[in-house]
Structure formats: structure tokens, C-alpha cells
Amino acid sequence: MLSNRISVNDGLYKIAVGKFNRNINVIDNQFTQILNVETIYLKDGYYGPNGFHAEDLAVIVLKNKVSISVGVAPVCVDWGSKFSVPNGAQGKIVGWGKTEKGIQSPNLLEATLPxxxxDSCRKMYTNGFQTFVTTDKFCAGSALGQGVDQGDSGSGLTYLHFEFYYLTGVVSVKDPNTNNSIAVFTDVKRHIQWIRDLYNNYTSYASDNIYKPNSMVIK
Structure with missing residues (x-):
């Protein structure tokens, strides 16, 4: 098992926002920001493939805050678990994964996934892959059409609720033996209390409005 808290020094890992080009050294526009990672938190109980990728979620703490602008904005988080998503609802995801031609995309791509x-996802698999659809997972995608691929792991899947997009899932795994676009996602609401506890550690008086000089990223 990996340590559930990883301290990062000397700018070893970086996060980029406001970017469309995959190359982190390319400054796309005036909104692009490259920020150093300070700490990575992994969920207790994550054992990788040996644990069927259960608890497959990380929270990344940055050394400095992200500057919010018309070109960079945070996704919403359903802290109170108020919303549910019906089967077939269309969600949005972006990433630099492989295209249908099998090549890595240099530019950010968007896909729409049902x-x-x-339960429905587990029933779809009869080859043993259903063991990777652990209790903290759901699926998205279709037999044909857009989907995620290698290089998209950790991307966030969002669904629309009352005119705002909420982070619902994070790309976890995909059955390599199928040709469809269906992938397995870590369900954010199953980990909301853990995320909230970490968030409170980096905010003054556990307030949503008063921040210490850090930003957080859920992957």
C-alpha cells in the first residue's frame, strides 16, 4: 500500500490550469497558470490493482492558490449529496487521452458520456472485470461513440444540475478487452466526507469563504 500522504519538494510535480495544449511548457494564453504541488493525499485502503482499484481517489494540495478568472473556474462539488444522476444522463469530460486513431491528442478534447x-454496470460484465466495479464506482459511456482512453485517467466527469456542472466521478479503470467506450469512475459522493475533512484542514475556521494560501485538486 502506498503512503496516504506524500509531501512533494522542489517543484517535482506541477499542475497546469487554463491550458488546451498537452505540453506543460506551452503557455497557451493569459489565463494559463503552472503551479507547484505541495502534498498529495491518497485514500486509505487504496491498494491499486491488488485491491481492484477501490478507493481510487487522490486530493492534491498546491503551494499557492489558483487565480480565478473568466478563463479559469472551479467545478462545483455537491457537499450535501443533494443531487442524483439518472441512467442515461449526459455528462461532460475533457482530457488528452488517445483518440479513435490510437494516438495521444496534443490538444484538450471533450466528450459526452451517458x-x-x-448495479447496471456490474451486470454488464461477465468476464471477471465486474470485480473492478467496487462499491464506490459507477460507469459512463456507450457501446459506440465518444469515450475515455489511455491518458484520461484522473479526469473529472461532470453532470449538470440547475445550470451548474458538478464533479460526479473521476476516471478509474477501463476493461482493456472491450471495444466500447464504457469506463469505470470513482464516485465522488462516496468520498465526500474525506474530501471535506481535508478541505477543512486548508481553510480558516472551516469556512468556504476564508482561505489559507493553498488550492486543492481532486483526481
């Missing part, structure tokens, strides 16, 4: 709940 939601598949946990």
Missing part, C-alpha cells in the same frame, strides 16, 4: 449506475 451515466450508468453501479
Amino acid at each position: 451515466y450508468i449506475d453501479h
